[in-house]
Amino acid sequence: MSADRLPHEKGFHVSWDQIHRDARALAWRLDGKGPGEGGTWKAVVGITRGGLVPAMIVSRELDIRVVDSISVISYHSGGGAADQRHEAKVTKSPQADLMGDGTGILIVDDLVDSGKTLELVRSLYPNAHFATVYAKPSGKPMVDSYITEVSQDTWIFFPWDMALQYVQPFRGKD
Numbered sequence: 001m002s003a004d005r006l007p008h009e010k011g012f013h014v015s016w017d018q019i020h021r022d023a024r025a026l027a028w029r030l031d032g033k034g035p036g037e038g039g040t041w042k043a044v045v046g047i048t049r050g051g052l053v054p055a056m057i058v059s060r061e062l063d064i065r066v067v068d069s070i071s072v073i074s075y076h077s078g079g080g081a082a083d084q085r086h087e088a089k090v091t092k093s094p095q096a097d098l099m100g101d102g103t104g105i106l107i108v109d110d111l112v113d114s115g116k117t118l119e120l121v122r123s124l125y126p127n128a129h130f131a132t133v134y135a136k137p138s139g140k141p142m143v144d145s146y147i148t149e150v151s152q153d154t155w156i157f158f159p160w161d162m163a164l165q166y167v168q169p170f171r172g173k174d
């Protein structure tokens with residue numbers, strides 16, 4: 001989808017440096033808060049695809065060597081635009097004997113928006129700890145830890161979806 005077709009008024013542009021700093025801050029917040037000895041966590045699980053970046057940074061900061069992933073695809077179903085529902089489906093599960101009911105597992109995503117993705121994953125692993133770097137108000141009840149909240153009508157642009165490009169000087173516009 002091109003940026004000028006997005007149905008959102010506000011944009012929050014996140015650079016690689018910013019996501020690195022914010023994911024580190026998330027890791028530090030989670031340090032020592034796990035249920036294992038000395039507050040350790042058993043494993044980090046990233047929700048593909050966006051969650052893999054912060055999951056890597058969190059696992060590096062907290063020296064967690066067991067890292068897995070869960071693939072969730074979200075899509076819209078329903079008839080006309082008004083009754084379209086946001087649905088999510090798991091297309092790849094993490095190792096079952098590692099996960100259990102989620103106890104001691106840190107499940108990481110880049111952001112929570114409507115909360116549908118985390119709602120699905122939470123239903124599978126109710127005792128896991130859910131952490132995102134960014135959170136919008138509708139999804140906040142689904143997340144246990146996050147770093148920065150943005151308003152619901154803000155679209156977050158991640159660096160992996162962006163490219164540097166030339167822009168006209170201000171006085172050169174149209």
Ligand SMILES: O=P(O)(O)OC[C@H]1O[C@H](OP(=O)(O)OP(=O)(O)O)[C@H](O)[C@@H]1O
Nearest residue numbers: 048049050074111112113114115116117
């Ligand atoms: O709270 P929600 O409304 O469910 O939205 C949040 C999810 O949406 C985005 O992923 P997306 O499904 O676009 O896929 P991707 O991570 O593979 O890019 C984002 O990375 C979260 O996983």
Ligand code: HPA
Nearest residue numbers: 111113154155156157158
């Ligand atoms: O604000 C967002 N930015 C990028 N991807 C997303 N997926 C749901 N909400 C967002």
Ligand SMILES: [Mg+2]
Nearest residue numbers: 048049050051
């Ligand atoms: Mg995602």
